[in-house]
Amino acid sequence: MFKKLLLTVFVLCSMSFYGQTTITGKVYDEYLEPFPSALINSVQGQTTSDIDGNFTISVKAKFPFSIQVSAFGYKTEVIEITSKDQEVNVILKENTALDEVVISASRSPERIIESPVTIERIGITDMKRNTSVSFYDGLANLKGIESRESNYGYKAINSRGFATFDNTRFVQLLDGAETSIPALNFSAGNVLGLSDLDVKSVEILPGASSALYGANAFNGILLMRSKNPFNYDGISAYFKTGQMTQEAAGTNPFYDVGVRMAYKFNDYIAAKVNFNAFKAEEWHANDDTNTTGVGGVVKEGDRDSHSDYDGVNFYGDEVVFPLPGIGRVSRTGYAENQIYDYDGYNVKFDGSIHYRPMGNDKLELIYNSRFSQGNNSYQGTNRFSQEGYSLEQHKLEVIGKNFFVRGYYVGNDSGDKTHDLRFAGVALNERYNPSENWFGEYATAFAGGVPGVTPGNDKSARDFADRNRLKPGTPEYRKALDEIIATPINEGGAGIKDKTGYYHADANYNFRDLISWAEIQIGGSYRKFNINSQGTLFTDKDSPINFDMYGAYSQIQKSFLDERAKLTASIRYDKAKNFEGNYSPRVALTYDVGGSKNKIIRASYQTGFRNPSIPEQFFGLRSGPNRFILGTSVENLTRFNAVVTNSGTGAPSTSTITGSDAFNKSYTKDSYNQFLGVLIAGGAPALPTALASLDKADVKPVEAENVKSYELGYRSIINIGETNIVELDLSGYYNQYENFVAFKDVVVPNYGVISNGIPDALATAALANRDVTNVTLNTNSTADIDSYGVGIGLTTKVFKTFNFGTNYTYSKLVFDQASDPSFQPGFNIPEHQLKVMFGNPNLFKNFGFNINARWQNDFLWQSSFLDAQVDARTVLDAQMNYRIPSLKSKIKIGGTNLTGKEYVVAPGSGLIGSLYYISWTINN
Known part of the structure; x- marks a missing residue:
């Protein structure tokens, strides 16, 4: 009996010893610097390297066995372990850009080179090379991506045209949740977004993406992914400061701080928090150029030569x-x-707790909350001061190996001092x-x-x-x-009051473990809005406005021809209140030329649609005296009415204008200007001729807009010699738009009757006395509108160790103005853009540098604020950095717009000057 007991104890001790095999090692980058946050995987579990690159992992396996060491943007290394005393030193090498794995194009992991559509991205490696003051600013250096810089903390990202600062045609997601301002349906830059310390990757899909991402993914979609605290734990921080120089504002300091704290309690629970704050003088807008008025154009003369002077700012x-x-x-x-006063600041905080009930990444529950508050200026129909605004987002998410289910709430509060x-x-x-x-x-x-x-x-x-x-x-x-x-x-004041929010839920399931002959996914989403601006923005003075929308989609991917060809087919159906349902199909084909997976041709047909935004449906916004912007959903036309003033002799002092008036008794603005011109030149006898020049406005309630996009592309990784690689990415697209939504200006006489387009005596008097109301309507154009473009990107190494990259984008609008004379397409991008990058991350030990240059030609900017030509510009940014291993730190010194030549991104916005910065980053 004693012998059996002794044998049992011996076996248990042996099993215990066998179960506690511990492997230690160290991870380095290509320059033999310690690599933090590398992921070390074994059959039984995973861990990450610390700030010094060290790791420890316990494995229950017989020798020999393998561990896998990986990091985002780097090639995975597989190490065979033959004994517990083995010295494990791992060197991670950077992936080529086209080799990196993305998930946005198909909602499934795939190499960029094999993606069925155009995609741009930045990862942790790109963050280190960034010459801009933040990762978000650095997006402007990507191929085909435009950035509208309003101030230090607010940039609007877009691709392929048709955007202003309020970009409702481009969707921005953070860990799957949209960051748009609920009331306005667009993302205010990175205000509710990621900290530089928490960025894992950023992916951008230029062009139509509605087949997978639904309404409003019309011009493109930006997807940001944060670091998971299970894989990236520890405390990191940064401090940035420097000076912003502008002729109008002088030289002003700025301050920007951030802290990230993440802790992995065990294999089951982890948590993180981020805190960021900045304070910076905004770019001053002081354009005193004379204009024809709100939504008009620049004209000659100044205050001294015009008694009716109307300056831009x-x-x-x-x-x-x-x-x-x-x-x-x-x-x-x-x-x-x-x-x-241009006193810009922003404070944002986010925190999340992560739970893995199985102790691994096969199932994870996440609760996350984000808050943001600050001051900044914003340019839309008018210029606005957003003082004390706040945004919040709360999300609950379940992520499995092949599925996710999430729900979240986003709300905004304009605060007490936001005003026009x-x-x-x-x-x-x-x-x-x-x-x-x-x-x-x-x-x-x-x-x-x-x-x-x-x-x-x-x-x-x-x-x-x-x-x-x-x-x-x-x-x-x-x-x-x-x-x-x-x-x-x-x-009668200027205050904007808004507390709008929405609830959103979406889910996706991938059948790859259940169906082997193809990869099939299904998914869907639901969103409900509650609009509450108290009548300051929308027609909701008497009661809030509620509406909802939902959608469902499916995708299939199938490889054939010995895995050299891959077909991707998707379709989505979406329905929103006030509008008919929309189907959004997508078909894409990729083909591996030569079978090496390094030369891929792609072709795709994609569709996008956009339901009119909340402003386009429900605006009832005063944009000037006797001037309004009116949303044109059928529901809104019955809600809108406004009191306007008159000045004509014998006219009533005030009149009431309704939504029905804007549709049924209005004339096109151009024809009314012709009427005034004839009348001024000929006096009262010319009235019959002047009346004959009037054209009754032909407008209809706004409908969803659609785009059909045809795209061809080619990506290749070309080996030159033994060590050098050239990456080439070519793409071309052609877009056809239907029911394109834009502004149409009409003029409504404040009194009198119009019958079959003919004004009675009172209405004629109103028109002659200029007792009219100018209404800017959101409506669909009947014109044929097309656009096309080409993008070319190339990256390689020169002089053996220097990184070099360049990209060129050509964009062209095809539109016959005569087919819809009063329609303003607002393409708003230059025809030519050229961007160049040059640098070396390790010129000598611990020291690196990078330079970015961007050039674009002049172009016409059209918006409800002002139409004007935007001048050509060349912008030069640069940075140099030094790593201090003993302090686990990196010091970066850099500047943007180093030539010092100020430029404007849109008429009415502040001139962009130069920014010089120094940053200190610890443990990142």
């Missing part, structure tokens, strides 16, 4: 009145820097002297009725009418501005 001068014997006169406006700068200027003028009195005083002074005022002189008459004007910087001015900001815009 001056507000209050939009109020214009035709004075008998004098002509059109505008009120004196306030400069933007007198209304807005244009209406702040208008209200300031009305506060010290109502327009009715001001124009009367001006006319009297101009006519010589005021002693001391030079008759017939605009400046002298204006100075008299402005004698009691509120002076910026005085307590009275500050008090009046604060009161105006606190008063909602629909009550």
